[in-house]
Amino acid sequence: DIQVTQSPSSLSASVGDRVTITCRASQKINIYLNWYQQKPGKAPNLLIFATSGLQSGVPSRFSGSGSGTDFTLTISSLQPEDFATYYCQQSYSIPPTFGQGTRLELK
């Protein structure tokens, strides 16, 4: 199985900050890396597909980049509704696997 490692596991930031979360795969996964946001008690919400595709309805302050094994989710200017847990997920091979999550908290 492909292992996916996210960093940091938690992050404190303020409204308006620029935030970056990284995800590293244990082998090359082409562009097949997705990002999800999950709020407490809710289902995950797709933000970014295939490294950099912005899912319909997701604000443009969210962006993704990377290739091969290293990928990044960037939030350009944090809004109050962005404090949540973020997961990356590789879909290059079966089984699809998730990072352990990054909890983004208000400083």
Add this chain to the structure above:
Amino acid sequence: EVQLLESGGGLVRPGGSLRLSCATSGFTLSAYAMSWFRQAPGKGLEWVSFISNTGGGRHYADSVKGRFTISRDNSKHTVYLQMNSLTAEDTAEYYCAKDRVARGVLTTASFDYWGQGALVTVSA
């Protein structure tokens, strides 16, 4: 509006069985692959199973292979997860999710709509 609604969760004893259902609306189920995921309390996300849009392709996580069976009835707009030989390690919130792309495959898939979840608790 796309909606997914899981049902069938509950408390079950070790070794028991449950069948989860995922009722869908707002899209043509027969065009989309579907997956089940789970999340143990306080833990991260885990993919459980996948079924292609026709039902001809199915995949399972090693942790559930031989115990869980995914199926679908496109005429009833519903996807199912039959869970047998349950253990405490299967305790989790279970989510069904829709593939973003029509007639997609599990490799390259992303999941754009999720249900609200069904809680499965396995305990004596």
